[in-house]
Amino acid sequence: MTLPDYVHDKTRLAVLDNFAILDTSPEQGFDDIVSLACLICDTPVALVSLVSGTRQWFKAKVGFEPCETDLDSSVCAYVLVERDILIIPDLTEDPRTDKNPLVTGEPHIRFYAGAPLRDEAGNAIGSLCVIDNKPRPEGLNAQQAEGLRNLARQVMTQLELKHAIHARNEAIKLRNDHDIQRRASDTQYRMLFEAIEDGFCIVELKFDGERPVDYRFIEINPAFASQTGLTDAHGKWMRDLAPNHEEHWFEIYGRVAQTGEPTRFEHYAKELDGRWFDVHAFRVGEPTDKRVGILFADSTERKNAARLKKSAEDAQMLLNQELNHRMKNMFAMIQAIATQTLRPITQREPVDAFTKRLHALSTAHNVLLQQNWTEAKLLDVVSSVMGTFTDSARFQLEGPTVNLGPSATLSLSLILHELATNALKYGALSVPEGSVSASWDVVTLIEGSENLVFSWRELNGPPAIEPTRKGFGTKLINMGLVGTGGVRLSYEHSGFSAEFKAPLLQVQAS
Structure with missing residues (x-):
């Protein structure tokens, strides 16, 4: 049989996925609706059927054993393109369903009526249907048809309510998780701030659009104050402390505050007795805070040691080259002596x-x-x-x-x-x-x-x-x-x- 193209419509399938209802556990609200549908329409079978791109799955069912069927066995797929209830008095006489496996074989269904399940935008995701095992030429009377429509709307109300509750719970969970993470982050930061032995400060930047135009110290740990002579966290500015650090401040720290990407570089502080610092910068707090934590590790001794090591390595290389030259000469001399000594040997x-x-x-x-x-x-x-x-x-x-x-x-x-x-x-x-x-x-x-x-x-x-x-x-x-x-x-x-x-x-x- 040929199913409507709308069955595979991407927007329709996305709406169905968004409800996140497929393969969920039975729920009393949906079970009550199919029971009422059977009573109102006087049928032995009623289903809340959701049609995906590969199968139809039943959120609620009465009088029907399987939890799902493939699309080849689906009658509900034809409801998706109907503006109102689809009624088929005898499934064996309709070309859309006369070869359906559920019609030609067990359980030999004969009568079908289904109301489409549509969201507010008109996207159909399935149907509320009633089924009988004998033909019903008269179909549904007006009261039964109206009852089926009303119950189909109740199915969508249940789905939308369920989705809204899930979205609210997720938002609450996300907010709680965020609060927990922020409190944990604040605690970790405070432990780091108190335990760190290198110079560490937090600064807050003021931006004019994308461009940082001013900044102030929020906190300074004792090591930073000792290294720089800066003790007042609120009354001193980096431009007073280290004028040649200004370019780093705007070009690098501003980028850290905006993007949240940490950075590291070396800074030579001429005004601080020519000392070298390893500088690590990373964003602190929320992106809207525009705060950057800066770790200054005095690397002057390491830099001096590196220079001494480089000088020693250069001297060692020169010595190795001379030694290599002498070793080659020695091997050449040994080979020459051996050649002269062993010349008389015929073998x-x-x-x-x-x-x-x-x-x-x-x-x-x-x-x-x-x-x-x-x-x-x-x-x-x-x-x-x-x-x-x-x-x-x-x-x-x-x-x-x-x-x-x-x-x-x-x-x-x-x-x-x-x-x-x-x-x-x-x-x-x-x-x-x-x-x-x-x-x-x-x-x-x-x-x-x-x-x-x-x-x-x-x-x-x-x-x-x-x-x-x-x-x-x-x-x-x-x-x-x-x-x-x-x-x-x-x-x-x-x-x-x-x-x-x-x-x-x-x-x-x-």
């Missing part, structure tokens, strides 16, 4: 291995140098060592931020050098499609201590074969991250993998 593989290990140590020292020799980030160590071997795209690096002490940094650098060298000769990096996954994590043990777990896994390479000869590189790998073992090596058909475990405290120790 070049050990010589090359020594040279590359020396380069790995140099790389580790460079990473440590960036952190003033105290620690190095694990990711930086892995990235630096791996970057000397092949395309970085062939390495997958993943793990949380972990800082390594100097010893662990050097040890891990040498281990990574051996692992990468072997992968380049025999493992995944020896074929174009191979790659290496290096990952790490911090694992908490049952007793509460933490272990660093570092994993090396070679992917898409040839099968791994365990070496028969245990050279220096293998011994170096088996020593682990801090020289205490905790190493598991795996030679599988899918490739080589290794896992290194060590107590986090030892790894981070200097």
Whole structure:
């Protein structure tokens, strides 16, 4: 069947939603109305039916079991477009309802009369209807029809009264909540005002339209008076205290008072012995009060300390640069001496291995140098060592931020050098499609201590074969991250993998 387009009218549905009546509990007032409708119209069924965009729901009902039906079973939907009562003497003979499931099947309804439920603007949200299980060619007499109209108006009166009471209760609740929140806010503010040790004041601004034109102090705590020499909350003005603060006063505090958005900035008070202040400003009270709370925290010592720290860091950087230069010269000298000393050796593989290990140590020292020799980030160590071997795209690096002490940094650098060298000769990096996954994590043990777990896994390479000869590189790998073992090596058909475990405290120790 085709329902009227008005069923889905947005204004009508908004009115229904505004009443907030759908799916509410039964109420005596509505139940009495459907009982009276049955008596007046002499029918076994009466419903207060509210038609939404997807269903019809019954606020009150007599002689009908379901609480709601879908729109395909709705006759009340046709009442929405009627100016007066809709009367259908025999539902089986009306093309709008002859295929209705409630007509063709249980409960086989036959007669229907419904009065539209309209608000004052004429929006129909449902109907008060009466139903019989046998046809009634005579329909309703004049008294029954008038009674049904009157009862439909009573339904709307009940709905509007219910909505008005709800709106009033919400307004009272909102007002009470606002009062409670304001009292709580005032209490919290008073506790803050009395407990705060930094300079704190409250000012009230006077506006000319959107522009602040004047202001006065409402309250000043002792710390503010001590810092500024201002003791009279009502007789002194900011322009007398700090003339170069004026621009902040109008441009910043005025905006805080208007928008309620807090702000923070630094202020240099030349007239107060050149002191620095961290200034926090936020609105106090209601927006109409135009009051701003201002917290002045003397940051002069912090600023001086920051300048000293910056000077020390600059000096340390200069020292690090000189140290880096000397370390590079030293490594170059060691390499030159080694090259000259080992020149007569015909087997070049050990010589090359020594040279590359020396380069790995140099790389580790460079990473440590960036952190003033105290620690190095694990990711930086892995990235630096791996970057000397092949395309970085062939390495997958993943793990949380972990800082390594100097010893662990050097040890891990040498281990990574051996692992990468072997992968380049025999493992995944020896074929174009191979790659290496290096990952790490911090694992908490049952007793509460933490272990660093570092994993090396070679992917898409040839099968791994365990070496028969245990050279220096293998011994170096088996020593682990801090020289205490905790190493598991795996030679599988899918490739080589290794896992290194060590107590986090030892790894981070200097």
